[in-house]
Structures are given as structure tokens and as C-alpha cells.
Amino acid sequence: METLSVALLPISGSRAYPIHIGTGILDAAELYRPYLAGGAAAIVTNSVVAPLYLQRIRTALKGARVAEVVIPDGEQAKSWQGVEQVVDALLAARLGRDGLVVALGGGVVGDLAGFAAAIYQRGVAFVQVPTTLLAQVDSAVGGKTAINHPRGKNMIGAFHQPCAVVSDVATLDTLPDRELRAGLAEVIKHGFALDAAFVAWLEANVEKILAREREALAHAIRRSCELKARIVAEDERESGSRALLNFGHTFGHAIEAGAGYGTWLHGEAVAAGMVMAAELSLLMGQLKKNEVSRVRALLKRAGLPVAGPALAPQQLIDLMAFDKKAAKGSARFVLLEGIGRAALRADVDPAAVREAIVAAAR
């Protein structure tokens, strides 16, 4: 067992938490023990992950009273109904305020279980055990939890930091190819938005990641977590620099909504969204043509879409208008000023947005 610990900078005073990254660490009891002082825990997972890993987590929590909550697989679980199911189960298990919630699964499980932990008795501790690449590099880190609303994704939620993240690279062995690639989109995003050297490393190693070479995966996860952690520590509540992590997301969310949630995976939508954002950066005169080509080329090699769905550009633009990052009704865009250098722009010409969507489709 190999454990890399990434200590976050302190957030809101005293809160910092370890991110353990390694192979076969899922059931390392010592990673959970510090949070079991209350003697009770609840594992929240879904029907796909439960048969694979639930028993191993149970074993790791030995000594504590452990409840299990198995939610249906899929994004639809991120609903009022889903959070009610989890909260009902926590109450039925008489989990106290000193209990622990363990979120075992991908982004949906982490977002839902994390939100339930945030509002259960005004907040209980939780550990993220992400089992998808997307969750390991993105959703499990940073403390954002949420459920969806028919009017928009992640419209209801809370900032609630986990007390630890346990990322076992071996769990990616069971991940479908399409989901691996979708997770890789966020890894690539971290590179283009924040770290040119990481982009160069990805350009040299993308095939190794797709082949699931564990060392390459562990490095990609670790570097993504480091980059994200740095930003989150600066701006936990997304009032400033945290928005840079949304590179590709303003377009991406519109693509997801426009195609119908679940049609495109989040990472796929973000991939096409990054190309649109790169094209927009080019149109705004702040990115070079060959840099846009690098964005496109790396995403293509990762097997990700570089053009949006068959929708009129205006349809995407309409869907962007109520992105929740919008300040005072006008959409802000995260654009690139170079490889690894994202920056916020509020003064974007709507005509340029349309042109960028068209350019990405070419």
C-alpha cells in the first residue's frame, strides 16, 4: 500500500484535510479511525458500487456501528427524494452528531451524501471515497455538495468539506472506458486552466492514463488535487479565483442541459465546452491559434468530444443565461490567456460567444 497525503492549506481557520491517493488503500482502517470517535457511521453508496466495495469499507470501519444506504445508480439520485432517502436512513440508524458519513462512489454519491452530511443535524463529518476518476480529481475535493433541481444542476447544496478523501486508484479498474475519459476531461481542464507543465506531462502521458497505468493515474490525480486544493484554499466559497476551475463549464453546463441531462457525461460536455472557451479566447485576442489547437488535440487523443451537440448556438446561449455563476444576470466567462493561465472575463460580446460555438463545431 502506498499513500500519498496531500495536506490542504487551512480553510476557514482550522480545517484542513488529507487526500490519500494510492493502490489498494480502500480498506485501510487507519484512514477512517480518526473520525470514528462517535462509534457510529453510515456508508452511502449506489447499487453499482455496493457489490464491488461496500463490504471492504464495512471491514475498514470495524468496531463502529455501521449503517448502509444504497441509492439508485445515476444522476437522478441527486434530487430532493435522494437526500430524503439518505437523511431518513441516517435518522433510522440513529446516527448522532458525532457520527460519520462515508460517501463511497462517484460524483453523484459524493455530492448527495456530502449534502446529506451537511444538513443532517446541521452538519456531521464525512469521508469521501471516490471510485471514479472524475470524483478523484474533482468532485470529491473542494467541499462542494449539491443536488439538482428541474430548473438547473446543483442549484441546491452546501459547502461542506470532507474530513478526508480516500482515493484508491485500483477502483478505477472497474470503471467503464467512457467514464474514465470523462474524468480525464477535468484533469486536462486543470492543466489548461492552471499549469502549463502539467499540460506538457499530459501530452506525453495521455495514452498511459487511458491504458490505466497506475503510476500515470496516480500522478494525474495527485497533480489535479494539488492544483484544485491550492485554488480552493484561496477561495473556498467561490467569490474569486475558484471560478477559474470552471474553465469550459459555462459552455459545458449549457451543453449538458441542452442535450438533456444524462445524454452527455459531465466531462464530455466540459471537453466540448473547453474548445468553445478556447475559441472564444482566440476571438477575444488573448490566445494563439496553435494554443487552441493544443486544447483540441489533447482532448481528441483522450477520446473526448471537441464539438457540442446538434443544437442551434442560440439555444446554448439561452441555457447559459441562468448559470448560477452569473453575477447580476450577465454571464462571465473563464477564458485562457495562455496554456495554463485561465482568467475571468465579464465583458464578452454575445456575438463572439455565438461565433466561438460555431468555430468549435468546425
Place this chain on the structure above:
Amino acid sequence: METLSVALLPISGSRAYPIHIGTGILDAAELYRPYLAGGAAAIVTNSVVAPLYLQRIRTALKGARVAEVVIPDGEQAKSWQGVEQVVDALLAARLGRDGLVVALGGGVVGDLAGFAAAIYQRGVAFVQVPTTLLAQVDSAVGGKTAINHPRGKNMIGAFHQPCAVVSDVATLDTLPDRELRAGLAEVIKHGFALDAAFVAWLEANVEKILAREREALAHAIRRSCELKARIVAEDERESGSRALLNFGHTFGHAIEAGAGYGTWLHGEAVAAGMVMAAELSLLMGQLKKNEVSRVRALLKRAGLPVAGPALAPQQLIDLMAFDKKAAKGSARFVLLEGIGRAALRADVDPAAVREAIVAAAR
């Protein structure tokens, strides 16, 4: 217009907020203006308060786009359904992350609207405009928000501090007598738990408060807020001293649950609970008989119950077992070590608890 501002000590770094207490200040536009930079607000109120004060708040928010959410009157609104209603309305009004939620009403409205504000887009600003004595002296101050669950009160919630509290003493003119007295129970609680001089003042002025003399009311509210604010600033998340504010509440919650929610008002249950806690303090040898008599006498003069409902003591004890302040399954009690000096005790003999319940009923 007279405005007393009580500045809280900073909470979690930079957050401190003013509590404005005065007569006729409900529609003072300058109290809301600092939080309207986003240009949009939603007033959440109930069907009883709306006809009385909604229009005046609307006027005070002039210049902003204002939505209204009117929930049913009563504790039942503090439910999943209630929070869904509020969140749906905020989304329908396209309130952004820079929008403001104004909670206009008593504790139910404040708890529900505050919780909705806490989870809407992971948290938006809100102003409390409490219109009951209970809310002005207790629930609107301190950042606790919550809804109920069939398995227990306030089981789902968040810590979310308001950006300001606007307590207009004139709104108490329309408050039913029974509710005024129930609010007074929490005022009296602040005295017995934290401030002997305030107890003496209450013993001299309780009739003036019941007669709704505005100066007496304003002083009672102000002192309650000061006492509560001091504790909350020390311990926002209730890991230590904040528990002292729960004097009378372990018994009180059990009384509310045992009698059936809504039968006893919260303040009434807390009043009887304080007598039980005082009797228990006497039995534990840390309070004098004449001090217990002072607790009982002041509550009686305030027209509050000093004995619990017609329930077997064991029934109340069973209901206490899952109070959410319980650590590791064993109930802790807030007892008095003297007038104005509450302290936590974890080593309470169950037989003494039963005896205290019996003693309170005598």
C-alpha cells in the same frame, strides 16, 4: 425611529452582523440597502404576517426586483415540502447568488427561510425580520436554521448567519398574548442561564413586558441578544458553551414531542423544562431551594407553565434519549450552579432525572 445596533463579535473570521432593535424600523430602507447590491430579493413570510407587514418591507426594498413567497402559518411549514416551496419560488424568481432572502415572521419563517437561503445555490445572503418575541430574542439570532423531520425537530438544517437582524418592537403589538409569554420564556432562560442581574431586572419588570411597554420590551430583547451573541461568538457550531443556551431544552424538547408538536408552544415547554432542570440541579446538590423557587415564581408571573404535560416521567425520559445534543448516546444536561450560572453535566443519574420531573409536577 430609534435603532440600537448590537455588533456581534466576529464569527468564523470576518462575519459579524448588526442587530437593529427599535420601534417602527421595519421599513427603514437603509437597513436593507447594504445587501441589495445584486438588485434582487425575495421576501419569505407566512399567511398571517403577510397582510400585516409584507407591503412595508416591499417598500423598504424599493429599487430591487422583489419576489414574494407566502408559506402557510404553523410549525408544519418547517418541512421538506416547505423548503421545496421556498426554493422553487426562488428559482422561479431567478434569484441569483447575489440575491437577498428576507425572512419576515416568527421562528418558523426564520428557520425555514434561513435554511432555504443556506442551501439555495450553496448559500445566499439573508436578513431576519422577526415579528415575534421568541424570534427577536432567540431564533433570529445565532445562525441556526432548520426544518423538522417526523423523527425529530430541527433534525435537518444548517448554520447560516443572517447578514442583519431587524427587530421592530412595534410588530409585537399584533402578537397574541400566549405567544408573547412563550417568547418571554426564552428571555427568562437567558437570565437564569447567564446573567443574575438580568434576572433581577426581569423580576422587577415582568409585568411591564406583559403590558407591552416598549422600553421594557426593547431592553429585554437587547439584553437577550447581547447574552446570546456573546455565547454564539464563542461557539458558533455548538461544540461547547453554546449548549448553555439549551437550559430547559432537553426536558422542553421531550415535552413538545410527548404532548404532540403544536400542542405546547416551544417557550411553554422550555418554561416547564427549566423548572425540571432547576429541580434536577437541586437534586444534584448544586442549586439552593430558594433559587429553584425564584425560577418557578418568575415563570408563573410570566403566565408560563411550571409543570409538564400529563405524561409518565418514563415517557419523557425516553423522548430525551435521542435529543440531537446527545453525545455518544448519553444525554447531557444543562443545569444551574446558581442564578445566572448554567453549566453542562454529563454524569446525571437517570433516577434523579425521573425525580426532578416528579418534583416539577408538585
